Amino acid sequence: MIAMEPFRSRKASIPILDQVRDYCARHGLIEYGDRILLAVSGGPDSTAMLHMLHGLRLEYDLGLGVAHVHHGLRGFDADKDLRFVKGMARELDLPFYATKVQVLSQRNRCESLEEAARRLRYQFLLNTLQEMDYTKIAAGHTLEDNIETILYRLATGTGPGGAVGIYPKSGLIIHPLLALSKDRILEYLRKNGIHYRVDQTNDDRGIPRNRIRHEILPLFFSINQRYREHFGHFSEVLRGENTLLDRLAREALSTVLECRNDTRYRLEYDRFMQLDTALRRRIAIIVHEYLANDNKQFGRHYLPFKVLDLIATERVQGNRIIYENSDVTVRKEYDWLVFEKRVVNARPEGYLYSVSNFDEPQQLSEIGRELVFDIQNNKGLFEKGNRDREKIYLNYDKITLPLIVRSRREGDRIALRHVGHKKLKDLFMDQKVEVGLRACVPVLECNNEVIGVFCSFYGKDNRVSENYMITDGTEHVLVGKLRDWKR
Amino acid sequence: MIAMEPFRSRKASIPILDQVRDYCARHGLIEYGDRILLAVSGGPDSTAMLHMLHGLRLEYDLGLGVAHVHHGLRGFDADKDLRFVKGMARELDLPFYATKVQVLSQRNRCESLEEAARRLRYQFLLNTLQEMDYTKIAAGHTLEDNIETILYRLATGTGPGGAVGIYPKSGLIIHPLLALSKDRILEYLRKNGIHYRVDQTNDDRGIPRNRIRHEILPLFFSINQRYREHFGHFSEVLRGENTLLDRLAREALSTVLECRNDTRYRLEYDRFMQLDTALRRRIAIIVHEYLANDNKQFGRHYLPFKVLDLIATERVQGNRIIYENSDVTVRKEYDWLVFEKRVVNARPEGYLYSVSNFDEPQQLSEIGRELVFDIQNNKGLFEKGNRDREKIYLNYDKITLPLIVRSRREGDRIALRHVGHKKLKDLFMDQKVEVGLRACVPVLECNNEVIGVFCSFYGKDNRVSENYMITDGTEHVLVGKLRDWKR
Structure with missing residues (x-):
């Protein structure tokens, strides 16, 4: 008889650092010799991340740096956070980079306070990465952050690519703790006697994300104590399918694309309408993204469902403007579906x-x-x-x-x-x-x-x-x- | 210049009956001459459905029948429900079918009370459909039911095909009210002076579905008042993508399937491992579904995530049992991935x-x-x-x-x-x-x-x-x- 021992994963109940190492390996987050800039607020998640990656630095020959952004919002408390993170960096003998931004005054139109803070934070991180020659930025998002992101997007409207949640790796940003729950992180900090700072604004129930965290997630826990794990797995499976569908949609796009330039995509309408509805919806989103004036790094800009539906499922007879927003016009014109960027002066009134x-x-x-x-x-x-x-x-x-x-x-x-x-x-x-x-x-x-x-x-x-x-x-x-x- | 009037959908703010008609047309729920058996509990949703489809009966030349199941659970209240629904059927001059089941005593092992009630209910409905020559069964599920289904599945663990929620049409069962929110249904009932029965057990917070309905959904509402619409659209987009992925996975399966019979699927391992991860996961689910001893009509039987992951993402060297449950064994054996049904006596001990x-x-x-x-x-x-x-x-x-x-x-x-x-x-x-x-x-x-x-x-x-x-x-x-x- 051939040996038929059951083949078991090693992930059953392993120490937290092994779990992080496995997660990083599985998703290709860390490579030997990486220079990683750690975004550390001083809260439990980023503090844990700092200590964990510090623990892996010799094994991976990592160059680590600590970056901290003072948002100019929480006054004295924020000053203390900055001093706390600076102290940790000194203790671990790591370079420290900090900046002070003024979220309130640097906030863009239509931006929430959180969005502005996020934008300014990542601007600083990316600048520091470039100037100081880092290869990656690591952020301490956890399993709960991922679930909150998914639920918040579902509540406020999301496209197919939104419900996947946070990617372990997105451009230069990696999330090594994305599979860890808050519980395990707090346990790790307690066991290792690591101090961290508590952000009081996290308790503000007026902020939707906090309401999800403090009110909705406990209800999910009451329904199923393993809900975090289930959400995490769902998110991972959906991300895989999202990546596949995105690739298929781009391939399908190339088969219906008649011509394009920086401001205009012209698709063959009949061939477009012969594609699977799901691919048509995705193509509309992809082309809109190419043309829309948005900074994808810092926001989600999906076409509203009704627009997707008009473009992807209702056969338009004759010539019509199907949709327009401030960025993009979508027209059925003759045998084509035309997506066009609306740029001031891009279309001359005359010359x-x-x-x-x-x-x-x-x-x-x-x-x-x-x-x-x-x-x-x-x-x-x-x-x-x-x-x-x-x-x-x-x-x-x-x-x-x-x-x-x-x-x-x-x-x-x-x-x-x-x-x-x-x-x-x-x-x-x-x-x-x-x-x-x-x-x-x-x-x-x-x-x-x-x-x-x-x-x-x-x-x-x-x-x-x-x-x-x-x-x-x-x-x-x-x-x-x-x-x-x-x- | 060619005419370029904006092309607008007609769905902006239309009467509720038009919305239901549109939804049915869009998803092919009702055809001219259909004989539809309506599952009516007497609650607001199914009562509204009864009156709405009754309103469409001449237009579609529908043959309608009313079916009611007394679950033998709520005693006197349930008796009143039965009389109430019977009265409505008589008033509308429709055939009435009822049965009384004993959920408690007819419950299967591992079945919750709700699952057993659901199973018995659909058994009765399907039997009545066959005996009385109906073509479809209509159930009054609403947008909120769909959202609850999605959230409940996310909390308790779901595979790729689960988060899509309820399908407008699933086999012989149609859901004409799936795009309507409870608010609109209650408004319709009030405006038309239609009475309905209130099920007191709906308020029992010990039941997870009720906790989602009464505690989680209001929190979503506080985050975004249009959350129901957003969830509905998300569900529809995801259903489209799920259908596409399912088809792609079945096509991919046929390219790696070496041989199969009722109890065994043998796949070429190397070619399987060359497929996209997302397709590998789906193939594992599809083959497991073919072989597992489950009644798909009344339950979800996904492979756990870790199993999917073992099968789909970790390359197994040598011969190994990758996974086994009471229904199915998954083995890597030589150059094959073998899924085998575990049937008592199917493999002789010897002869x-x-x-x-x-x-x-x-x-x-x-x-x-x-x-x-x-x-x-x-x-x-x-x-x-x-x-x-x-x-x-x-x-x-x-x-x-x-x-x-x-x-x-x-x-x-x-x-x-x-x-x-x-x-x-x-x-x-x-x-x-x-x-x-x-x-x-x-x-x-x-x-x-x-x-x-x-x-x-x-x-x-x-x-x-x-x-x-x-x-x-x-x-x-x-x-x-x-x-x-x-x-």
Whole structure:
């Protein structure tokens, strides 16, 4: 018979430092030789973290530093915290970095006090990391912090990626204590005779997070004494699935993405609508995140559910604005789903340049392009078949300076051979040019007449007025080319 | 310019009946001509549902029936409930079905009172549906029920598929009110002057569900007044993702499944371990569900997190039992991951039959096979190349009756040409026969010697002792064949 001993995990009932070491290994939080900046408030969690990582420093050859942020909120108490943490750093012979911020006065519009404190804290930590050459920042979040985060997000509205809670590792920030409950941390501190500071504001029930901690969590405990463990495991499983779904959504996005730039994503609508609903919702969130003006480091910016639902589940007929907020517009337009960043001045209201010589490129800063001109002899070189679709070819003999390069105006028409006078508006509609792009397309005007349209701007053949087309009798040809202008 | 009116959902602030109609349409809950059996307790939710679906009956040409279960728990109060619901059914001119169960005495081991009540209730509903030819059962669960379900599962431990809450449609059961909050339902009842019964046991804080309802939910409300909506949307998004992940996991399972039957799944371990962790966890849950002896209709049976983790994330070297509970064993064995149902008597401890004549097939009931014998003249017909790999060929001239057909015993050996005496244990190990199968393989014994082994039982060539092999001098050949025995 082959040996069939049960295979058991080693995690049953192991010392707390082993548990932290295992957790760090499992999630790749610490590598040999890491230089870790510890965010220490002086409270029990961060104090425990400091001592625990100090205990692992030789084993991992860690370079440790202690950072403390005085938020300028709790007056004398906060001063004591600072002195306390500084003392610990000195005792353990570790470098100490501190700053004093003024959360109240440095708070942004729409930011809660906690959000502002968090933002300022991480700014200081990241700056210190860079200046002092640390590789990671460690924060002492615990299992309870994770549960509070999950419940707070559920209560206030969260997307698929929010209910996963805190990640063990997020960018440069690691959370080595994320699997430990407060009980175990306090027990560790007591057993090892380690002092810590108590933040009185933690008891303020007016703060939602404190209400979750002090009122909701004990109720969960009364329902199931192992609720923390269950939440922790749920969070871990969900994080794994979230990572997978995020990857699948990004892959699916690439299959429906027609074109994109920094301010605009254009998706093929029919193919998008054929994707699984769950992937459509995620794609909407991903694209919104790319375009929205938010600092992802310090906030969650999900699309509201009803918006997701409109985008992802209701088939829109015709052209419609599906959603807009201050950052992003989502439109169904022709066969596309268009996500567009709303940036002040990003879409020019209009532009106009007067070109009097063709030696220098004409920069069109509003659309980030430049127009390069060249005058060449026409020796039948510009037969249609030889023409470069990116260029525009005009009968130079007929042009009177200045040549006007401008955006379209209401009522613009161009005389097209075999077609007659055609409104640019109709031309754009025929060619399915998105509304947001129409004001960008460069139009050439001469003698109060539209003589050419750079349709290559949106991927189509350029148009030239029949009055300025090259004929056999044309001696000189003005060749114009639109190219990217690197500011 | 093309028309760009904002595209708005119609769901802003619509009458409650329209909201229910929309919800049913969105989730495909009601079809034209449905015959729906309504589970009505007499409480506000099911009473509201009864009146609402009654309001939609002409539009959808619904056939409605009212079912009520008296749980035999609340005595006089429950009698009044029954009379009340019966009265409503009569008033609305609908068929009425009732039963009285005894939850206390009909409760199963390990079942809570609520679980037993639920099981008995749905048994009655499903029976009535079948007998009376209904197409669906409607239950009056609300948004709050959904949130309670999610929180209760999170507190007591849930797998990926549990935190999604209640599905709008689950098998034959539909939940038309799942998007409505209690407030709106009470408002509807009040505005329409509809009476309902109040269940006093709903206030019993000893019941976890009631504690969530009366203590935790108000705290969520104090944190965010729209928490119900947020939870509802979260639940809907997560359900969509859960459905997608479940499909992906089943697809992935089919790529790693080596073989399976009703009691055993054998997966290729290396390919399994190459899958995404999230899919590995889900595959473990899916296979466990297939094999576990649970009634999925009435309970959740997830693998504990640590088990999932062992199966899905820790690479097991060698052969090991990874996990076993009363239903299922999970083993790493050779190159496979084996999930096996633990059924009493499914794996024989051993068997032994004595065969004295070869006219009748010998039934081996323990392994569900039968052995058919045939005696043939040897005219060189049984040259190696002509032999059927499913059959065993023995020198009949040397056999003394009775022939013993039995399972392997400790210490069994067989004399193999060019090899010598080989232990069957070693033979099975060489051929990577799973431990669970070894006791099944039929062994032939004669004159106190193992003369053949039916290795075709596990897909390999049968083995014959060199003392009983056919030689040129052999006159008669005993041909044995193992085939399925249909009991």
